[in-house]
Amino acid sequence: MGSRQHLRELKSGSPLPYTDDIRAYKREYAEALDAQDPLRSFREEFIIPSKEDLKRKTLVSEDSNEASDPCIYLCGNSLGVQPRNTQRYIEQYLRTWATKGVTGHFVPHDDQLLPPFVDVDTAASKLMAPVVGALQSEVAVMGTLTANLHFLMASFYRPTKEKYKIILEGKAFPSDHYAVESQLRHHNFNPKDGMVLIEPKDLEQPILSTEQIIQVIDDNASSTALILLSAIQFYTGQYFDIERITAHAHSKNILIGWDCAHAAGNVDLRLHDWNVDFAAWCNYKYLNSGPGGIAGLFVHERHGSVDEKQPDSEETFRPRLSGWWGGDIKTRFDMANQFLPQPGAAGFQLSNPSVLDINAVVASLEIFNRTTMKEIRQKSLNLTGYLEHLLLKYPLDAPPEDKPFTLITPSNPAERGAQLSLRLQPGLLDHVLHLLEENGVVIDERKPDVIRVAPAPLYNTYVEVWEFSQIFLRACKEAVKAR
Template sequence: MTTNSTLKWEKLDEKFPCESRDEFHIPTYKSLGIPNIPEGKTETSSVNYLCGNSLGLMPKQTKIAINHELQAWAERGVESHFRHPKENGTPWVDIDLPLCPLMASIVGANTEEVAVLNSLTVNLNNMLVSFYKPTPMRYKILFEAGAFPSDCYVFINQCRNHGIDPEDGLIKLRPREGEYTLRTEDILETIEKNCECLALVCLPGIQYYTGQLFDIETITKAVHGYPGIVVGWDLAHAVGNSELKLHHWNVDFAVWCSYKYLNAGPGGIGGIFVHERYHTRGGNNNNNTYLTRQAGWWGNKKEERFLMKDTFDPIPGALGFRQSNPSVLDVVALRVSLEIFEKYGGITQLMKRSLLLTKFLFELLQESPFYYENVPIFEEKAAETGKILGFVVITPCKNDKDHGAQLSLLFLSKGLERPMETIFEIINQQGVIADERKPDVIRLAPAPLYNTFQDVYESVQILNNAMKNVTGY
């Protein structure tokens, strides 16, 4: 690649066009109410939306799909559960079933191993009811100290529900001193060290704060080297953002949300993966009972669901973990996005473009006069001068297998008070839609379904100008 960044984005967009961009509504300066429109833009120009890691953009077909279901409700009411008025419409009683093969292709699973239901944290709680089985000797949960708060709360309360003091029952993984991400070898060493007391290992596929992509395959294999330990994954930031092979990797269970890279809308419906070895009666126990779960009538065998029996006979597979009928509107919103993934080559093809976008973003950030390779280099520079501002990228970027779309920028300063918040406000009002994580991190995440290399280039230029304004030079 050339070093001329202006020409570079033009060539990249020509060579790797974003063919799916027109499938989405992209906010404009006018729609966001941004008064100071940058030179070369108009009020109808699209902003640079690099926030798919927080909320994906709305597909244009979403409103149409939802309106079809609202019309079905209007025309037939309850009858739409079994006789949908739209030609080729899915009766509501089966509304989630067409999503299973689409979702399976995203996470690398068999169709019977996935289901869409509930929300992320509800699903995590439900999976732990099934998979966290503490004994007097084996009761500890291994997770990361920097886990998203909801996950932390789940682990704490699961311990308490079993009469276990969380201080004793939880093992928290922390990066080495002076580092921001966890090393795989340190995770494996901790598993080995605690192999006799661990009941569960539950980690994120991608860490929400740093953007680190964990080596799911290696860690899962290591856990299964010790009989009696279950391994589960929170894929909130990994689903739709990395190529997953949950079945092949032998993962026990996984949970995820759909409102980030899967573009299903705020509060969109969640999903689960349960490996097929748990689908037969007794799961891995080879007895005559089904795997313990939070039960409900929608998980009961379909042919007996409306017989109103007082015995629970679950559907084999992940569908048997459903409790209630899903929200029709949430399901069809997710279906629209999953069909876009399929239309444009699936997750494998889209990840090729995603890695190119993020690589370009990292290259531009490295060219910034405010970029520092690490904190010690910044501190050395700060010791030589008075007021100074800079950032480091705490997301591991040397290997494509260590990150997804998101890069996390940690802002550092000397002689300036809380510069990140000021910088974030400036770039937001210049049309860069990102998100902040207090006290000092801004996350940028170009999504392959709707972001261009031009989006990335303009965002970094706006960021550099904002930092120049803050420093005054």
């Protein structure tokens, strides 16, 4: 099988077919799905907050009953839960720092979980690469998402008088919008003219078809310098056709970057094979590395090369905003003030990374590396497909007024990740949220009436999805009655 065909098949892997047989709506069916789940043991690797702990006015005490009374946590699209590993990694880091001081930078230890401080970034990129479908040299674990987008645009957005526009979604995450807007201003362009916003045709169903995106690219090809899109749209959960859109951008001589905040650790990305120019993501959502933790970026190998033979030439490496940590490791401590980057994404680093943060990322990536994104994606397709089936089909005889919501996420499983976004009828959101909270369900909302529900395949179960659907449908009914 050709690798292209293989990739297409992977991307369009299909969920279990769920039947309308009444037995499929019973809890026992969900239990049977859990029992057959090849990834079920991974749940034990994570700390799921208990219902009681969520309500406490103080922090969790030693006698927390997280194992016996877990909440239904379907919010990995916002903040992933804590891997049990994290504490061990961070304690080890604290012990290394406390007992070795500055020598911890260079001296390896027999019982280390990570190499000495100066090498932790390399260890992290090695574990990150398979998660996003990249070569190790194409990935750097560094910075934060918005800052990384700026660093990448500093390198990849090189406008001229003729070609200066940036194409992005009209409903891009605000930080991406601001980043693009400020990049344009930074280069003395007017964002009103320079930002090409792709707007959904139907605000009720704000999906952007690949054809529409391609049309916008075609319409602006001669004046566009860069495209920045999200791999998975934060609001609708739509998963864009990265491979096709990237190829189309390249056919028009336009560079393209992807914000993978909602895709990394969620879907089976193939950033290298899809020829993506650059990408950036945060690690605190599906990658469970803690709020605001250190982020990740990708630079395709063709953009990361360094020609050591011509150190003084403009052509030696791709221009970028530089710092010492991106410099050649061999000469980093020579302090010679002659910047020659490391080849690859590592050459885009600026500062020595927070080792504390890297430990949190590695604690999670280590779990991901015990399986594959292909397997994780397959479970995700099944789990989210099950959630959709229960929400839309159950109970079989439900009158329409019992379903006061619409699904705004694409119904094609290949066009979405774990998340389903549900738009409630006006005036129901607060009541529904209240009832979900009372029943120990954690999801998130986007006002005025959308909730986002994301079963994370490494720690969520089919029974949780079943329970959620029961609670949610009951909450909808009550909210309608109280309206």
